[in-house]
Amino acid sequence: MNLFSTTENFVGEGGCSNVYKGCLPGGKQVAVKILKQYKEAWSDFSLEIDIMSSLKHKHITPLLGICVEDNHLILVYDFLSRGSLDERLQGKYL
Numbered sequence: 001m002n003l004f005s006t007t008e009n010f011v012g013e014g015g016c017s018n019v020y021k022g023c024l025p026g027g028k029q030v031a032v033k034i035l036k037q038y039k040e041a042w043s044d045f046s047l048e049i050d051i052m053s054s055l056k057h058k059h060i061t062p063l064l065g066i067c068v069e070d071n072h073l074i075l076v077y078d079f080l081s082r083g084s085l086d087e088r089l090q091g092k093y094l
Contacts, residue, residue, distance in 0.1 A: 009021045020034070021079055030079050031077045031079045
């Protein structure tokens with residue numbers, strides 16, 4: 001079964017992407033962000049890679065990897081189990 005064909009791994013949806021919970025072979029949990037297909041997707045994908053690979057801060061999860069396969073643009077981050085960035089910024093999960 002494809003990891004992304006099931007709703008049990010679905011974490012959330014943004015305006016331009018869906019996020020799924022995944023697990024690497026060593027057991028590390030990751031957030032897999034798959035960009036939706038839209039006109040500026042490649043540009044936004046490149047920009048996110050540039051920005052996230054240059055940021056170093058204890059409250060920003062690092063970009064672990066990327067994948068481009070069959071027109072899917074995929075970003076992989078550490079999985080944070082305590083809410084979304086928006087919820088954290090609003091103080092719901094501090």
